[in-house]
Every structure is written in C-alpha cells, then in structure tokens.
Amino acid sequence: MKYAKINRDSGNVIKEKDFSTDNPRALNKPFVWLPVEQEVVPSYDEETHKVVHTVTQPDLSDLNVNVSPIAKRVQGYDIVVLSAQELQDKIDVKLTATDNQLTKAVELIFTKIATNGGVALQRSDFPNSLWDKINARRALRGEAPI
Numbered sequence: 184m185k186y187a188k189i190n191r192d193s194g195n196v197i198k199e200k201d202f203s204t205d206n207p208r209a210l211n212k213p214f215v216w217l218p219v220e221q222e223v224v225p226s227y228d229e230e231t232h233k234v235v236h237t238v239t240q241p242d243l244s245d246l247n248v249n250v251s252p253i254a255k256r257v258q259g260y261d262i263v264v265l266s267a268q269e270l271q272d273k274i275d276v277k278l279t280a281t282d283n284q285l286t287k288a289v290e291l292i293f294t295k296i297a298t299n300g301g302v303a304l305q306r307s308d309f310p311n312s313l314w315d316k317i318n319a320r321r322a323l324r325g326e327a328p329i
Contacts, residue, residue: 185219187256191243196256211249222259230273235261274323284316 188197191213199219200207207216217240224234240256265273288309295308306314306329318328 185221186216187219189215189217189240189243189256191215191246191250194240194243208252213246215243215250217250217254217256220255220257222257224260225262227262231270232262232264233269235263237261277323278320281316281320285320288313288317 184203185199185201186207187199189195190197197214202216209215227234237259238256239259241251241254243250243254291309291313292304295304299308314329321328
C-alpha cells in the first residue's frame with residue numbers, strides 16, 4: 184500500500200513510499216505516515232469540462248492531538264466546467280488545425296475563378312469533401328452549414 188509521510192505542522196508531503204507488509208504509522212509524532220487512497224478519474228466531456236486534482240486529508244497540525252488510526256490522504260478529482268475563455272481556446276485550436284485545409288480551398292477557388300471563363304461558380308464546382316471541411320469550421324463558430 185502507498186503511504187505519504189506528512190509534516191504535521193505544514194500538512195505537506197515529505198515523501199511517498201510503498202509498504203507491502205509493514206505499517207509505518209507512528210501517529211503521535213511530528214511526522215506521520217498516512218495511507219494514500221487514489222480515486223479513479225470520473226468520466227467527463229472533455230469538450231466542456233476539465234478535471235482538477237484534489238487532495239483531502241485531516242488537519243494534523245495540533246501535535247497535542249493524536250492522529251486517528253483511520254486517518255488517510257485521499258487523492259481525488261473534481262470535474263469542473265470550462266470557462267468561456269477555455270472553451271474559446273479549444274475552438275481556436277481546432278480552427279488553427281484546419282487553416283492548411285482552408286488555404287488549399289482558397290487556392291482551389293481562385294483557380295476556378297481564373298479558369299472558368301467568367302462563368303459564375305456553382306457549389307457543384309467544388310468537391311463535397313471541401314464543403315464538409317468548410318461546414319465543420321462554420322460549426323465550430325456556431326454558424327449554419329452551407
């Protein structure tokens with residue numbers, strides 16, 4: 184089992200160690216070993232939320248009070264909603280990732296204009312794969328597909 188050596192004054196972890204059979208717990212000392220319980224990361228939507236690491240352990244600072252024999256350090260997770268800026272940053276990354284595709288599309292459009300002899304361009308003058316990419320970018324910005 185994994186244990187954390189805790190400085191009771193500060194609550195800081197001094198070191199962590201696995202103990203297979205020994206129980207290193209001296210509960211009335213300035214430094215105490217607490218078992219570490221690791222929670223599983225809950226599932227969440229990475230597009231709208233993020234995981235924040237949490238640590239819960241009892242207040243050990245009063246050296247006049249013995250540490251409870253059932254005391255433990257729990258390393259867990261909270262799922263929190265992304266801020267408006269974090270959501271926008273995710274959209275910006277996705278848009279930037281498709282900039283190269285957009286550059287190729289613009290080149291194709293200019294080529295069609297230059298070689299089409301003045302005839303108006305139609306949607307069908309361009310491959311469906313191009314429209315799929317354009318509509319994916321529009322969806323990221325919350326715009327309707329073309």
